[in-house]
Every structure is written in C-alpha cells, then in structure tokens.
Amino acid sequence: MSSGDPPAPRCAICRGVAAGPCARCRKLVCADCSELVEGAGTFAVCTRCAGKGTDLGYLPLLLWLGAIIVGLAAVAALLIVLRR
Numbered sequence: 001m002s003s004g005d006p007p008a009p010r011c012a013i014c015r016g017v018a019a020g021p022c023a024r025c026r027k028l029v030c031a032d033c034s035e036l037v038e039g040a041g042t043f044a045v046c047t048r049c050a051g052k053g054t055d056l057g058y059l060p061l062l063l064w065l066g067a068i069i070v071g072l073a074a075v076a077a078l079l080i081v082l083r084r
C-alpha cells in the first residue's frame, strides 16, 4: 500500500473496498454487504436489495398506515372547514 494507489471502488453501504456490483441496483458492495440470492442462477445482491426482496411485509403495512393517516387528516380538515 502506497500513497499513490488508485482509488479502489468503494462499497456503497459501509465504504469498505467493494467486491462487485449488486445484481439489482448495480451499486458496488463489499463481500460483507452482499448476500447470495438463489434464483435463475445465483446472484450477489446488496443487503438492502436482499432485505427488500424478503421483507415484503413492511411495505403494505406502511402504505396501510399512510392511507389511514391521510384519511384522518382529510376528515380533520373537513371538520375544521365545516365549523367555520
């Protein structure tokens, strides 16, 4: 290692030395921040994409909560307008 080393590709998650691109988002990730996913072949994806693929339970829940909050806000706004 000398001060004249070319800049090594950096992991998009932990800023360590990248090992290769994620198969989904194409960001460079290191070995620690990638997971092997079995599909039509074996792909290395970053832990974020791997999390998105497996934790589908979160998104509908968030959308559902968001819809309720927006609905309540709309009702509250309507009540405020009607009281005037």
Ligand SMILES: [Zn+2]
Pocket: 011, 012, 013, 014, 015, 016, 029, 030, 031, 032, 033
């Ligand atoms: Zn990393």
Ligand SMILES: [Zn+2]
Pocket: 022, 023, 024, 025, 026, 027, 045, 046, 047, 048, 049, 050
């Ligand atoms: Zn990714």
